[in-house]
Amino acid sequence: MLRVLLAAQASAAQLTGLLLFPPIQPFCLGPSKWGDRPPGGGPHAGPVQGLQRLLEQARSPGELVRWLGQNPTKVHAHHYPVALRRLGQLLGSQPRPPPVEQTSLQDLSQLIIRNCPSFDIHTIHVCLHLAVLLGFPSDAPLVCVLERERRARLPPKPPPPLQPVLRGGQRLEAALSCPHFQRHPQQHLIRSLAEARPEELTPHVMVLLAQHLARHRLREPQLLEAIAHFLVVQEAQLSSKVVQKLVLPFGRLNYFPREQQFMPCLERILAREAGMAPLATVNILMSLCQLRCLPFRALQFVFSPGFINHINGTPHALIVRRYLSLLDTAVELELPGYQGPRLPRKQKVPIFPQPLTTDRARRKYSHKDIVAEGLRQLLGEEKYRQDLTVPPGYCTDFLLCVSSSGAVLPVRTQDPFLPYPPRPRPQARAASQPVTQDPAQRVVLMLQERWHFCRDSRVLLGSRALRERHLGLLGYQLLPLPFEELESQRGLHQLKSYLRQKLQTLGLRWGPEGG
Numbered sequence: 348m349l350r351v352l353l354a355a356q357a358s359a360a361q362l363t364g365l366l367l368f369p370p371i372q373p374f375c376l377g378p379s380k381w382g383d384r385p386p387g388g389g390p391h392a393g394p395v396q397g398l399q400r401l402l403e404q405a406r407s408p409g410e411l412v413r414w415l416g417q418n419p420t421k422v423h424a425h426h427y428p429v430a431l432r433r434l435g436q437l438l439g440s441q442p443r444p445p446p447v448e449q450t451s452l453q454d455l456s457q458l459i460i461r462n463c464p465s466f467d468i469h470t471i472h473v474c475l476h477l478a479v480l481l482g483f484p485s486d487a488p489l490v491c492v493l494e495r496e497r498r499a500r501l502p503p504k505p506p507p508p509l510q511p512v513l514r515g516g517q518r519l520e521a522a523l524s525c526p527h528f529q530r531h532p533q534q535h536l537i538r539s540l541a542e543a544r545p546e547e548l549t550p551h552v553m554v555l556l557a558q559h560l561a562r563h564r565l566r567e568p569q570l571l572e573a574i575a576h577f578l579v580v581q582e583a584q585l586s587s588k589v590v591q592k593l594v595l596p597f598g599r600l601n602y603f604p605r606e607q608q609f610m611p612c613l614e615r616i617l618a619r620e621a622g623m624a625p626l627a628t629v630n631i632l633m634s635l636c637q638l639r640c641l642p643f644r645a646l647q648f649v650f651s652p653g654f655i656n657h658i659n660g661t662p663h664a665l666i667v668r669r670y671l672s673l674l675d676t677a678v679e680l681e682l683p684g685y686q687g688p689r690l691p692r693k694q695k696v697p698i699f700p701q702p703l704t705t706d707r708a709r710r711k712y713s714h715k716d717i718v719a720e721g722l723r724q725l726l727g728e729e730k731y732r733q734d735l736t737v738p739p740g741y742c743t744d745f746l747l748c749v750s751s752s753g754a755v756l757p758v759r760t761q762d763p764f765l766p767y768p769p770r771p772r773p774q775a776r777a778a779s780q781p782v783t784q785d786p787a788q789r790v791v792l793m794l795q796e797r798w799h800f801c802r803d804s805r806v807l808l809g810s811r812a813l814r815e816r817h818l819g820l821l822g823y824q825l826l827p828l829p830f831e832e833l834e835s836q837r838g839l840h841q842l843k844s845y846l847r848q849k850l851q852t853l854g855l856r857w858g859p860e861g862g
Contacts, residue, residue: 398422402429408437412454424466427459431477438481456489463492468500519548523555550585553577554592561596564808566801571596575604579612587620591630598634600801601809610640617645625649625658629670636677637809646678647687655694665696673698676739677813679768680820697740699814705798713796714833715744721842722792725850726857729757737823738767741814745792746823747855755850755857761787765822788824790853795829826853 398414398421405411411430415422434455459474466474475493483490557574560567578585578593585593594613597604613631621628629649635641648654649671658667675690676698706713715733722731722745732746748761799811807815819825826849836842850857 398426399429402426402433405430405433405437408434408452408455412458415458416454422462424462424470427462427466428470428473428477430455431459431474431481435477435481456487459489460492463496466496468497471497471500520552520555523552523559548577550581550589554589557593557596561599564600564798564800564802566600566602566804566806568602571600571602572604572606575606575609579606579608582612582616585616587616587624587627587631590616591627591634594631594634598637598809601637601806601812603638603640610642614642614644617642617648621645621648622654625654625661626663626667629667629674632674633670634809636674637813639681641674641677641682643682643685643687646674646682646685649674650688650690652688655691668694668696669698672696672739676817680817695739697736699736699740699742701734701736701742706796709796709798713794714828714830715794717839717842718745718792718794718828718833718846721839721846724839725843725846726755729759730755730857732758732763735763737764737818737821741818743791743818743823744794747790747792749788749790749824749853749855751786751788753854753856755855756787763789765789767821769821789822790826790855791818791823792826792828794833795827797830799830824853826850 398418401414402411405414411433415426415430463471463474471493475490475497478487478490478493485491553574556570559565560570560574574593574596578590590613596602603609613635617628617631628645632641632645632649655671658664661667671690672695675695678685678689701707719733726747730747733744734742735746736742737746746758746763748756748758748763750756793815795807795811800807815825815827828849832845833842836845
């Protein structure tokens with residue numbers, strides 16, 4: 348033991364830690380028959396604090412042991428950490444401490460070992476910490492006894508619950524219900540879980556899978572086809588509230604399944620349950636709108652006066668009217684053969700009057716601010732508009748007005764909006780030409796950020812593809828700015844060169860750079 352403690356003298360960091368260890372307060376380390384008296388040497392300090400002062404002023408390990416051994420009735424649990432701390436100070440206060448007697452050290456260790464069953468857990472922790480700083484090895488009797496007492500004071504651990512054996516769909520449900528798994532999707536894992544037998548899959552499991560794919564933008568054909576097949580097989584047992592969740596990833600991920608009965612099945616479900624759950628019905632149609640496959644019969648139902656009057660008195664009336672306004676726009680632009688009822692003008696509301704929630708949440712990761720600065724320096728502030736909402740309610744990233752000769756015009760001198768509904772297309776015009784008689788063209792710069800696409804894919808999400816498709820049909824000339832190209836620009840100077848090249852490819856011209 349003597350060799351162990353003398354070896355600890357070489358560790359300046361450990362002994363310095365002992366010297367900096369805060370003084371031990373008696374009322375913090377264990378019960379005392381003298382009560383919670385304040386530390387110090389006042390007239391009422393008592394014999395407990397008096398012994399503590401003697402230990403703190405001891406000049407050798409032998410004196411420490413002598414004070415502890417000669418006052419058995421005055422020694423309490425908190426005195427032993429004081430003694431250990433003073434021992435560290437004695438060993439570290441001089442470069443070459445005087446020799447100490449091995450028996451004194453053994454006696455101090457034995458005193459602690461003999462009395463540690465009466466220590467509270469805090470005193471045990473302090474003694475164990477000080478013993479380690481002093482250099483006691485892990486197999487020393489003092490450390491072993493203190494560690495054993497520490498373990499004995501810990502509350503017993505409950506036995507681990509038996510893990511049930513999960514099969515197929517149960518394994519899939521457990522994985523998809525785990526928050527960690529939802530935050531960190533692993534495509535290879537959900538592919539393997541999709542191999543569960545059909546009879547093990549339930550609507551709840553398939554809804555979890557559909558929500559997971561939609562939330563994390565995972566365009567996994569194998570899993571999406573499994574959902575479509577489940578929808579067809581379980582058609583009779585599924586309500587429209589469940590179907591809306593199963594159909595969600597197809598529209599969001601811009602994926603039309605190969606399952607031949609997918610659309611006929613949805614049309615039958617809509618015909619059966621359209622009047623029972625209005626919001627679910629409109630949600631299903633929204634997903635189908637993104638896939639460009641709206642059933643006429645369902646549209647006639649949701650545009651009927653009875654359905655509109657019914658939803659006006661519900662809590663979700665505004666969101667349903669917004670979705671109906673988008674469906675009416677899709678009918679106007681994409682379904683020339685539709686002859687049924689339409690949404691009355693007084694019921695229409697702007698579709699997306701502001702940037703989408705995802706863009707607002709990720710604004711600090713977006714390229715919008717630096718592109719705006721590049722356009723300001725390149726064109727001037729008066730020649731573009733940012734975040735302008737155009738009829739029937741689509742928010743544009745950047746909009747330019749361009750003359751027939753290609754000159755970029757000040758936006759304030761032009762009407763930035765194209766008419767909606769669009770004017771009839773002249774027969775002599777080619778089908779690809781914008782639908783407008785205004786000589787000034789409108790060019791929309793479309794930011795295509797990384798989160799606008801399906802994960803690890805170049806396929807735009809359904810809502811993004813729908814917006815670009817409708818703006819093009821309205822007559823706006825689109826200029827995409829893909830995130831790969833924006834991320835490759837190093838600094839504002841390169842970005843301005845990139846924007847100049849992009850605009851020049853459309854034949855646009857403008858004056859000297861502003862700013």
